[in-house]
Amino acid sequence: MAGLVAAWELRQAGYEVLVLEASPRSGGRVHTLRTPFSDGLHAEAGAGRIPNTHDLTLKYVRMLGLPLKPFYPSPNTDVVYMGGHREVAQPGKPLDLTKFGLNLTSREQQAGLDGLGHLYLADGVRECGQAAAANWPQDSLKRYGSVTIADFLKAKGASDSAIALISCGFETDSALDFLRDLASHEVPQLYKIPGGNDRLPLALAAKLSGVITYGARVAKIQPTAQNVEVTVEQGGRQQIVTGDYLITTLPFTVLRHIEVTPGFSEAKQRAIREMKYGAVSRVYVQTKRRVWNAQGNTGFARVDRPMEVWHPTWDQPGPRGLLVAYTYQELAHRIAAQSPQERIQKMTAYFDQIHPGCQDNFELGHSWVWDEQPYARGAYAIADAGTMHTMLPAAMATEGRVLFAGEHCSSRNGWIQGAIESSLRSVAQILKATA
Template structure:
């Protein structure tokens, strides 16, 4: 779920995972890219003040940086921080929190044999393999197959690698950057961390290690010391007497603790767990209402994902929740750029797939590149395209009935992000770290807390219905609405405002959504068929793994699909 893109693809809470937001953002009047990568920065006047160069320039060895003493020192600080985690800011979605060991034990099986460093066993002669998409899963598959001696060609529609792992840089001043896609790496995602180590990248804690957060609820603002609940006596909250007694920090345990305990006690099986099938037929919101949770409790816990299946939430809670989240120093897309640099002769950028056809002996793709039509034949294929994109591509012969249903009905959550650049990080002067919790389905981050310079960035990360609404707005309207919110959180924002930009994964033509979310009933009708091969076509992507919405899911599925082909199952 995320963290996706996502997908994960975290909420505005230090030292806590946040479910599906890992891949976890432009609107229709201004597309998210000049056919591909473009973002526009709006000045205080509302006028665009520039367009960034192609990010392909960043796919160089300059992204490969050394791991040194700083990383060890940081890790030590974070470990100490994790030991002291607690309180409201950690507990906002406590039902998504487990110990690191509990999360690891549940997902040990899918990771066995998938760590980097070993090559997949090849059976028979080398194969010619095409991969659709140079996102994380496509790159992971390409590296595996290339290492095993196969002939690999990756077709990527954009002019950059990474897919929904994408860092915005050019719109901002002084070398500042912020994530448009995947934002966090849980400490338990060992496969992701193995790739980070393999490409000699450094990590920083995702959340600031000091400073207070802001809690904004129904127009009332509190500055809350880290690790503390807001003072409910001074907030207009619609909670029951019992809910007030436990506070926001106790809501997760009250309503979802028993489900966590039951799921945690089960053996490590591949999801979905048959014994929990009933949870897949009810939404999170309906379950909470059955438990007589108040509207504010539901809003606080679900953060816009009320229609998500209960099993999907429990799934995340027992597999993705950790006391520590990381980000890659310099931007998370340094990982896909480093991976792509090792595959530079195997990637065709600007290749937009129009048709897929297979016979008993090969697979053929028709694609366009710079206005010209091309054909590519291969022995097998790995398709990493989001199903929201794949469903619009002609395929012959037609998918099997179950696969076609999964492709047509897989749901990617809409996500938008709005970024405001400020002259200074004025909030830090008052002891605030820039992060906030609000009464809307969104998170508020300050990604520049550990970046050099005096300027800062405050950004919103919006989910589901609110994200869909934002995606339909003009960029100027979205910026103004975001600034209104940021001003409530950090008074003085408009006085310090220099410019803004937005991102919408829903409006991006090559994603049409941010990360996979499972709806009630789909653990029976969709999930079992996400990763199943169709003849010579194999499938990868965050949606086709136990870690939907996270970089780990993309990596895991890419390696898995590559090894299916390498072992002769194509």
């Protein structure tokens, strides 16, 4: 998204642009999976939800004439499956959390699953959620940046069970990063693009078709005082492409393996080398029937593992359905270590506990591990305690004629909004430098 938006905006401003894309498709981490599923069903490998507050993302959705619809069905009757106990959460009806074997304080029990985060994080979300592109992260937020979300919650009196449920695998994430991210989730509406979120990058790519070169892997970057030379590998051949400026939108997980001569500044090299990326593995299970609907549930579920359970086909034609396990960090690593077949088998058995009948109706499955994708090598940038204030400014800074964009160089890492924000910043820098 960062590369496409930069190309679009620069071309609108009259510049000649070239997009070098290593893979055969546009969209990067906005990627909708349509195979191997049947009946035209689809599910997201990457970006799933578009918050109504993400003005930049919505601006391009509208510009391209794309529709939006809510991400979650309403009302969303989640199944809660924790400590081996299963209950259906009815909207407005608090669950007795003691049944799930959770060791919560009485305040936490009272707050309920939906109120847990709010109990401890509402003030922090208000303060850190105002991620302003220009001066993010402000010095006033340093106290949030220097502590992990787990320690932040502990200091507020949260029990270990509450910490595990709230942080969802991201215990070592800085409170600043976590709260800023939570602000994008706790909004009045989360949308998706019917037909698949990749319609957004694909629609933009269609407008830029002539300036994109696919299968073009950037192998080396050589900035000079007058221009930037990029060595591109395509079909086993290497060629050098020269431009006045280069906006690199490569994730730092990828850029750290690319030769840069002469090297960038020490601070930039450190950011490229050390920036942390979250791990995400998704496992997809296709069933012949939507057994959860027959049981009066939507298919979404809340569990006591670092994962979300989604039913992305709730608005797609049945009778078949897909369930998705969106797993994070340690669990994502464990799933990555399994064979593709084992991932599907184990997740189907787990889904069967949540929605009995999944196993009997199983047809096929699939998995997507972001750490395994050669052009991503991780899901999205995250900031451990103590790193955001030092690393982000260095990540964003230009190096001569090389500019840095992508979600990892923004105040909204992990979101399309961040990719676009960083892209527009780079475009503005080029316009200013060439005015």
